[in-house]
Amino acid sequence: xxxxxxxPLAIFIAMLxxxxxxxxLDPREVPSPLIDKPAPVFRLQTxxxxxxxxxxxxxxxxxxxxxxxxxxxxxxREEHPVLVELAKTRAVPxxxxxxxxxxxxxxxxLTDFGNPYTATVSDPDGRTGIEYGVYGVxxxxxxxxxxxxxxxxxxxxxxxxxxxxxxxxxxxxxAA
Amino acid sequence: MLLKFLSPLLLAAMLxxxxxxEAAPAAADPAAEARLMTLxxxxxxxxxxxxxxxxxxxxxxxxxxxxxxEKIQTGMSDAEIxxxxxxxxxxxxxxxxxxxxxxxxxxxxxFLLLAVGGGVLFYNLRRRxxxxxxxxxxxxxxxxxxxxxxxxxxxxxx
Numbered sequence: 001x002x003x004x005x006x007x008p009l010a011i012f013i014a015m016l017x018x019x020x021x022x023x024x025l026d027p028r029e030v031p032s033p034l035i036d037k038p039a040p041v042f043r044l045q046t047x048x049x050x051x052x053x054x055x056x057x058x059x060x061x062x063x064x065x066x067x068x069x070x071x072x073x074x075x076x077r078e079e080h081p082v083l084v085e086l087a088k089t090r091a092v093p094x095x096x097x098x099x100x101x102x103x104x105x106x107x108x109x110l111t112d113f114g115n116p117y118t119a120t121v122s123d124p125d126g127r128t129g130i131e132y133g134v135y136g137v138x139x140x141x142x143x144x145x146x147x148x149x150x151x152x153x154x155x156x157x158x159x160x161x162x163x164x165x166x167x168x169x170x171x172x173x174x175a176a
Numbered sequence: 177m178l179l180k181f182l183s184p185l186l187l188a189a190m191l192x193x194x195x196x197x198e199a200a201p202a203a204a205d206p207a208a209e210a211r212l213m214t215l216x217x218x219x220x221x222x223x224x225x226x227x228x229x230x231x232x233x234x235x236x237x238x239x240x241x242x243x244x245x246e247k248i249q250t251g252m253s254d255a256e257i258x259x260x261x262x263x264x265x266x267x268x269x270x271x272x273x274x275x276x277x278x279x280x281x282x283x284x285x286x287f288l289l290l291a292v293g294g295g296v297l298f299y300n301l302r303r304r305x306x307x308x309x310x311x312x313x314x315x316x317x318x319x320x321x322x323x324x325x326x327x328x329x330x331x332x333x334x
Contacts, residue, residue: 030268032265033265034264100235125239133266
């Protein structure tokens with residue numbers, strides 16, 4: 001008889017568990033189908049010198065980060081000090097993809113807040129962003145020596161994500 | 177007097193929604209536009225998540241509509257365009273996700289829950305019918321019930 005009354009309680013606790021887990025999940029983080037796929041190719045003008053172009057395959061042979069950012073993006077400002085600090089450690093080269101931005105605004109932004117990027121390329125119409133499945137800046141891809149995407153950070157890189165996920169992965173890929 | 181000034185403004189405000197229809201890039205081909213609409217109403221906008229690319233005015237949705245329009249013009253089929261989207265944004269962009277291992281719970285789950293619920297209901301109803309059938313009163317209870325159910329006697333006792 002007693003067990004009968006425990007059933008609703010058990011169901012309630014199970015529901016609570018599901019809801020609790022649901023609260024922790026971020027619906028904005030949609031797993032990218034591009035993980036373990038070759039990074040889409042691009043050949044774009046660099047932000048500093050529009051006459052110079054940079055192609056994705058020029059980074060072959062090294063582990064690198066592709067950070068998608070824009071001067072209009074609030075999350076990027078939040079993330080920026082983390083990138084500046086990371087650049088100082090020279091742990092991994094960071095390349096920027098300036099997504100749907102005005103080059104003038106972007107250059108001013110880098111002057112004001114510091115430039116952690118080895119190079120930044122401009123994607124004024126967002127076409128390269130679409131190739132990379134970008135839907136919310138900032139986003140960061142970890143790309144290995146063979147040019148394969150190994151990880152995607154959606155939203156700002158937090159110091160925690162950097163220390164616990166990105167840097168260990170970079171070390172592992174560098175050792176490979 | 178004030179109304180005289182305001183009325184043209186009010187009229188304009190009332191008419192505004194009529195003009196607020198989205199300015200579609202002058203597409204020469206109405207058939208292609210129709211295809212774009214059906215296609216983009218089956219694709220999710222990842223910025224606003226519960227809107228289709230057709231509904232959403234997020235910048236990404238506008239870009240993706242343009243991308244799809246171009247793909248239609250280059251002669252890609254609907255399936256090819258959907259594959260293009262899935263390759264970049266995952267199955268999540270499809271409002272009707274494909275049946276496969278990762279989406280099995282999504283497709284089968286509701287029916288499973290329905291079956292479990294139906295089973296529990298059926299079991300409980302059957303058990304209740306049995307308990308009702310078993311409920312026979314003892315002779316004393318029967319007498320008590322009868323005495324309580326007779327209105328005259330109750331009145332007397334009052």
